[in-house]
Amino acid sequence: MNWLRKLASHRRVPVFPVLGMQGDEALRHLALSPDIELVDSPRHASVLLVAGEIPADRFESLRRVHDQLPSSFTTLWFRCEPSPHLESVTHIDDLDALPAALVTAYRELMEGRRESSPRILPDKPPNPWEGEGDFGQGGEGMMGGVPYGRPMAMNMEDDIRDGLTLDSLTFRLGPFFFAFPPGMAAEITLQGDLVQTWKTQLVAYPQSLDSVFFIARERPVPIAELELARARHHLHRLYRGLHLAGLESASLSALRLAQNLSTTSTLEGLRRYLSRSGFFRLAAIKGGVLGPDQARKLGGPAARAAGLDEDLRSGDAGYRRLGFSPVCQTGGDTCARWRQVLAEIDQSLQLARQAERDDVSTSEVDRIETPRGPWAEQRPEDASALLDEILPGQEWGDALATIASLDVAAVVESPLGTQTAGESPITNPLDKGVAGLSG
Amino acid sequence: MNLEELVLPVLMVFFMLAAGAYTVAVLDRVIAGALGTPQAGSVWIAPLARGAWLMTQHANATEAPDWRAWRLAPALYLSLAAIGLAVVPWSGSLVATDLATSVVLWGSVEALATVVIFLHGWSANTLFALIGGYRYVALGLSYILISMFVLIGVALPAESLQFTQVVASQGELWNLIRQPLGLPLFLIVGLGMTFWGPLNLADSADLAGGTAAEISGPPRLVWDVARAAMLVAFSGVATSAFLGGWLGPWLPGPLWVVIKMLAVLLVLLLLGRLLPRLAPERCVTLMWVVLLPLSFIDLVWAGVGALL
Numbered sequence: 001m002n003w004l005r006k007l008a009s010h011r012r013v014p015v016f017p018v019l020g021m022q023g024d025e026a027l028r029h030l031a032l033s034p035d036i037e038l039v040d041s042p043r044h045a046s047v048l049l050v051a052g053e054i055p056a057d058r059f060e061s062l063r064r065v066h067d068q069l070p071s072s073f074t075t076l077w078f079r080c081e082p083s084p085h086l087e088s089v090t091h092i093d094d095l096d097a098l099p100a101a102l103v104t105a106y107r108e109l110m111e112g113r114r115e116s117s118p119r120i121l122p123d124k125p126p127n128p129w130e131g132e133g134d135f136g137q138g139g140e141g142m143m144g145g146v147p148y149g150r151p152m153a154m155n156m157e158d159d160i161r162d163g164l165t166l167d168s169l170t171f172r173l174g175p176f177f178f179a180f181p182p183g184m185a186a187e188i189t190l191q192g193d194l195v196q197t198w199k200t201q202l203v204a205y206p207q208s209l210d211s212v213f214f215i216a217r218e219r220p221v222p223i224a225e226l227e228l229a230r231a232r233h234h235l236h237r238l239y240r241g242l243h244l245a246g247l248e249s250a251s252l253s254a255l256r257l258a259q260n261l262s263t264t265s266t267l268e269g270l271r272r273y274l275s276r277s278g279f280f281r282l283a284a285i286k287g288g289v290l291g292p293d294q295a296r297k298l299g300g301p302a303a304r305a306a307g308l309d310e311d312l313r314s315g316d317a318g319y320r321r322l323g324f325s326p327v328c329q330t331g332g333d334t335c336a337r338w339r340q341v342l343a344e345i346d347q348s349l350q351l352a353r354q355a356e357r358d359d360v361s362t363s364e365v366d367r368i369e370t371p372r373g374p375w376a377e378q379r380p381e382d383a384s385a386l387l388d389e390i391l392p393g394q395e396w397g398d399a400l401a402t403i404a405s406l407d408v409a410a411v412v413e414s415p416l417g418t419q420t421a422g423e424s425p426i427t428n429p430l431d432k433g434v435a436g437l438s439g
Numbered sequence: 440m441n442l443e444e445l446v447l448p449v450l451m452v453f454f455m456l457a458a459g460a461y462t463v464a465v466l467d468r469v470i471a472g473a474l475g476t477p478q479a480g481s482v483w484i485a486p487l488a489r490g491a492w493l494m495t496q497h498a499n500a501t502e503a504p505d506w507r508a509w510r511l512a513p514a515l516y517l518s519l520a521a522i523g524l525a526v527v528p529w530s531g532s533l534v535a536t537d538l539a540t541s542v543v544l545w546g547s548v549e550a551l552a553t554v555v556i557f558l559h560g561w562s563a564n565t566l567f568a569l570i571g572g573y574r575y576v577a578l579g580l581s582y583i584l585i586s587m588f589v590l591i592g593v594a595l596p597a598e599s600l601q602f603t604q605v606v607a608s609q610g611e612l613w614n615l616i617r618q619p620l621g622l623p624l625f626l627i628v629g630l631g632m633t634f635w636g637p638l639n640l641a642d643s644a645d646l647a648g649g650t651a652a653e654i655s656g657p658p659r660l661v662w663d664v665a666r667a668a669m670l671v672a673f674s675g676v677a678t679s680a681f682l683g684g685w686l687g688p689w690l691p692g693p694l695w696v697v698i699k700m701l702a703v704l705l706v707l708l709l710l711g712r713l714l715p716r717l718a719p720e721r722c723v724t725l726m727w728v729v730l731l732p733l734s735f736i737d738l739v740w741a742g743v744g745a746l747l
Contacts, residue, residue, distance in 0.1 A: 004491045011488035012479055034477035040647040043499055043655045046492070070499040070655035110495070125502055148502055171566050179645065193570050193719065246637070246644055246716035249474035256475075277714055282637065284645070284718035396570060397645045397718055 009110035012037040013102050016045035018065055019182035021205045023052025026078050026098060028236060031255055033099040040178045042068040047106050048075040048117075050082075057202070058175050058183065059083050063120045065176050072116030074109045076102060089117070125149075168196055175202050179244055179400045181409050184384060193396040200384040204409035209233065211415040213370050220362045223318050223355035224263060231265075231348040232258045233371035234301070234341045241338060241404040242274075245283045250274060263353045267345050274342075280335055287394045288334040288402030294390065295332060298383045299373030302406055305340035306332030312369040312376065318362045322354050334398070337405040344371075372407050382410040448525065448535035455524045456517070459671030460664040461486055462701070467708050474712055493660035501653050505562040512559035513658050517665035519555060523548045523672030528603045530685045530692035542590050542600040545676055549586055549632055552669070553579035556634070556641055559662070560650035571649025574719055575634065575641040581726035582631045588734035589625050592618050592741035593680045602676070606684030613683040617744060620737040622681040624730055629673045629707060631726070633666065636711025640719050642666075674703035 014037050017027050026049070030036045039045050042065050054062055062083060066075065077091045078098055092101045108114035127149025174185030181204035189196040210229035215221050235258035242251035253270050274280070290298065295306035303310055304326055311326035313319040327343045329336040354360070362368070366376065373380040386408065391399045464486035472478040478485070498510075526541040528534035538544055553576060560572020594600050596617065597608035605614075615622050631638040642649035651662055678684055678699040685692030717725070 005495050007484075007488050008492035008495050009488075010480055010484060011492050012485075014492075032477060034479040040644060041652045043653050044648060044659075046496065068499070071497040072495075110492075169566070178647065190570070192573055244645060246639070246714075249471070249476055249712065252475050252477075279715045282717050282721065283715035284721075286718065395718070395720060397643075397716075400645045 005110045005112065009107045013047055013106040014039050014045045015047045015049050015102055016040075016042045016065075016069065017178075018048060018050045018054070018062060018176045020050060020052030020054040020058075020080055021183075022208050023050075023078070024182055024236075026051035026095060028239065028255055028258075029095055030099060030102075031239070031252065032259065035099055035103050043070060045069055046073050046109065047102055048073060049078060049102065050075065050080060051078040052182075053080045054083060055183075055205075056083075061175055061185070066117070067119050067121050069117075072109055074105050074114055075117050076105055167191070172201070179240075180204070180403060181207075181384075183409075186387070190396065195391050195394050195396065195399045198388050198391040198399075200387055203382045203384040206382070206410040206412040207372070208412045208415050209370055209372065213368065213375075214415045216362055216368050217365055217375070219365060220318070223322065223360050223362055224352040226362065227348040227352040227355065228261055228263070230371045231345045231352070232261050234345045234348075235261070237404070237407060238338075238341060238345075241401070242279075244400055244404050245279060245285070247274075247277065247279065247283075250277070250279075263349070263356050265349060267342065267349065271342055271346075280339070283401070284395070284397035285334040285338060285401045285405070287398045288337075288390055288405065289332045290386075290390065291332075294386055298386060298406065298408070299380060300369070300371065300407065301340045301344055302337055303373070304344075305329045305337040310374070312364070312367045312374045315367060316362055316364045318355075318360045319351070321358070321360055322351055324351065334402050334405045341405075370411060372409075372411050375411070379411045379413065383408040451535050452521050452525050455527075455671065456521055456664070456668045459524070460667035463667035463670055463704060463708070464489075466701075466704060467711075470705075470708050470712050490660055490664075493656055493663075496656040496659075498656035498658050499653070501563050501565050504564045508558050508562035509654075510658060512555055512562060513654075513661035513665055515555045516552065516559070517661055517668065519548045519552055520665050520668035520672050523669065524675060526602055527672065527675030527696070528606055528679055528684055529696050531603060531607070533693060534603060537603055538601065540600045541602045542594055542605065545602075546583070546587050546590065548672075549583045552632065553583070556650060560641065563650070563653045565653045567646040567648070567652040568650045571641040571643070571646050571652070574643075574649075577719070578631060578638075578640065578722060578726065581723070581731065582628050585624060585726065585730050585734045586628045586632065588731075588738045589621050589628070590680060592621055592734075592738050595741045595745040598745075602679045602684075606679050606686065609683040609686060613686075614681045615683075618681075618737055618741050620733055620740065622677065624734055624737060625677055625681065626703070626706065626710075627730060629670075629677065630710060631722070633670045633673055633707075635666075635670060635707060637714035637717050638722065639711075639716060640722065643716055645716075670704065670707060671700070674700045674707065677703050 012035055015030065016039055017023070017030070019027060027038065030038055042048070046069070048066060048069055050062070075089045077089055079093050082089050082091065090101065090105055092098060105114065109116065125148045129148060130146045168189050168191050170187065170189045172185065172187050174180050175183045183202060183205035184200065185202040187199045187201055210233065212221055212225050212229045216226055235254045238254040239251045242254060250270065250273055257265060257270065290302060290306045292306065292308065295303040295308055307328055307330045309326055309328055313324050314326060327340070327347055329340045368375050370380060386406070387403060391402060394402060465482055468478060468482045468485055472482065523545060525535040526538065526544055528537065556575045557572040560568045560575070593605050593614050597605040599605065630636055634641040642651045646652060651659060654662060678696055682699045685696050687695035
């Protein structure tokens with residue numbers, strides 16, 4: 001079997017990323033690496049990557065995900081300290097060395113030079129069998145019981161569909177589900193694939209914006225720099241939205257554009273592709289309409305996609321010099337939000353070009369428009385609760401697309417020391433290189 | 440006798456299963472690479488390395504799955520793909536099973552695929568796999584209906600339900616031209632039936648892999664090979680039904696079949712990479728409101744053509 005393992009070691013490394021605080025930077029870096037294949041299910045991976053600090057209240061979920069990887073597998077921790085029970089794993093801090101470290105870990109595993117990670121949890125159901133009858137078929141009307149702690153699929157109580165009676169199924173998802181904002185978990189009841197109820201149980205981690213937005217709160221900054229950072233933020237969101245829609249090559253194009261963004265960049269190619277591929281007509285991006293109050297609560301591009309003409313840049317003398325006026329859509333749904341994101345990227349690139357040419361800086365420091373929304377007296381706060389209101393009634397695919405199109409995570413109070421403009425991390429010189437590896 | 444009627448056809452089907460699945464894997468990687476997905480190493484080795492990886496990986500368990508059904512479903516789907524490949528004629532005489540009712544047999548493969556795919560999703564006893572199974576069942580009937588109407592259309596001029604006769608009837612004019620609606624309809628249905636690309640709603644990304652979300656190791660390898668082989672079987676049927684099968688000048692018949700099948704595969708795989716995944720509800724509407732009536736028109740067209 002040795003030759004089989006040797007052959008297997010030549011494949012792209014199948015990695016399941018578990019995202020902690022600020023871990024999405026690693027995700028984007030790996031997505032463009034030819035040696036790494038990011039997978040959406042832990043069952044499809046041989047390497048578990050824990051990227052970013054995991055809060056203690058998510059440890060239990062992490063342990064469960066850890067044990068879902070099929071043997072043999074290994075784990076690697078990036079910019080975080082391994083949690084209890086998982087101390088003896090590889091740890092790395094340097095983003096540039098991460099793909100090589102993953103490849104090394106995988107090859108060692110395949111070639112038998114590294115042992116498979118041990119299971120942490122006992123291999124038994126977390127809850128006892130409490131179904132009615134041998135197969136859970138007992139109880140009234142062939143139903144009943146809570147097998148393994150989960151209520152059985154039952155006839156729905158309220159018909160929110162089309163009269164077709166389907167069983168309701170309640171489950172918990174997150175905080176490491178790839179299509180949720182990192183850190184978010186929810187309890188969901190589905191009828192078939194229609195969302196009946198949605199209760200957000202853990203809100204997404206606060207997101208760190210590019211440091212230029214934090215500097216802009218202290219002193220005037222060049223608008224060109226600010227707008228490029230804004231466009232980059234939106235392109236990162238577009239990457240996740242397009243991946244979910246099944247447009248892998250377009251999602252990677254968005255990521256590449258974000259990586260190499262400059263004032264000479266243009267969105268035209270990507271926009272044309274999205275339009276020709278039928279993304280706006282065929283994909284599951286209908287629904288998720290925000291009412292005016294909901295849109296205002298969320299603010300930013302989502303509000304403007306719902307027709308609210310609100311943008312703090314309008315009040316900035318620097319932006320007024322550039323002739324800025326907010327772009328808006330009218331629909332307020334997922335499709336309108338993606339159109340808005342594209343329009344805002346275009347607008348940001350245009351503003352950046354003008355601002356660079358005329359050397360224009362911001363004038364306001366107390367009231368800035370971040371890509372997440374307005375930051376005046378207080379920074380944009382978490383808006384996950386909105387999902388509980390707008391997701392019920394949507395089909396599963398539409399619901400996930402709605403989540404991808406909404407930037408609900410709060411903004412951190414100050415940038416974490418590991419980030420600077422663009423994606424280049426500030427790291428302690430001592431941490432550089434594969435010396436960051438520890439076994 | 441045994442050699443000709445049993446051993447050779449079986450060897451032929453096994454060869455097609457392996458070669459077909461490998462070809463699909465290579466072609467799909469080439470297309471993905473051309474469209475900008477980063478690729479490492481050789482595209483020729485990559486599918487083999489992936490296969491070796493799955494062979495060495497453990498087949499995982501879920502909480503209380505229906506073990507027999509769960510392990511059986513990938514093998515059943517592979518068997519269905521093998522049956523599909525067995526009815527594809529390579530020349531007038533070179534065909535694994537030249538049944539008088541091979542078109543009907545292909546129809547039964549499509550119908551049974553619905554059962555097997557649902558079984559695969561349901562037996563894992565997990566959420567996403569189950570939803571993937573539900574989705575396929577919700578759409579499977581529309582695929583089968585459209586496919587059958589279109590195939591009856593090609594059986595009419597041949598006055599036979601045998602694929603070799605269907606090919607022979609295209610001596611003067613391929614069905615691609617004789618029934619212009621047929622192949623486009625059949626290709627769209629093919630993407631649905633093999634749940635590939637824009638119509639991959641059963642094993643889709645929003646379900647983290649759908650019916651295959653919870654499988655690993657050898658069962659996943661069998662499932663992946665079966666899906667690829669089904670795509671090859673489908674392209675073989677499309678080649679026989681619309682592109683004149685082995686008919687063509689200069690080259691030997693089987694070579695023409697290979698070229699035509701590769702062309703169909705290329706189109707399907709390209710569509711798979713270029714188009715976004717359809718919303719399930721829009722897919723239902725597309726099938727029942729647009730494509731099914733079009734398949735009626737195709738059938739009437741074929742009937743009138745056969746009468747004239």
